[in-house]
Amino acid sequence: MEIKRTTEIFVETNRRLVIRQPESAEHFLCPNCNDAMLAAEQIAVVFGISRRAVYQIIETEAAHFVETETGFLLVCPNSLAKILANRTETLGEKL
Numbered sequence: 001m002e003i004k005r006t007t008e009i010f011v012e013t014n015r016r017l018v019i020r021q022p023e024s025a026e027h028f029l030c031p032n033c034n035d036a037m038l039a040a041e042q043i044a045v046v047f048g049i050s051r052r053a054v055y056q057i058i059e060t061e062a063a064h065f066v067e068t069e070t071g072f073l074l075v076c077p078n079s080l081a082k083i084l085a086n087r088t089e090t091l092g093e094k095l
């Protein structure tokens with residue numbers, strides 16, 4: 001009689017991103033949760049999603065964002081993280 005063995009290997013990885021902004025960059029805090037806001041492009045890198053997905057979330061959901069006088073779109077990472085976590089839990093959705 002042949003015995004089959006199955007081995008499962010779990011790998012856990014952690015990723016740390018350091019985002020540096022130029023000294024002249026203005027710092028904005030989210031008016032709702034007081035977290036430091038990031039540019040939409042930075043948000044895309046941090047969360048591993050496309051810029052298009054960031055814009056879609058901003059337009060369709062309750063992510064906190066502001067647009068500066070110079071036209072930069074800044075997004076609250078705190079609110080976006082909550083939306084993405086909720087989506088993953090409820091739908092198993094991948095962006």
Ligand SMILES: [Zn+2]
Pocket residue numbers: 030031032033034035064076078079
């Ligand atoms: Zn916020």
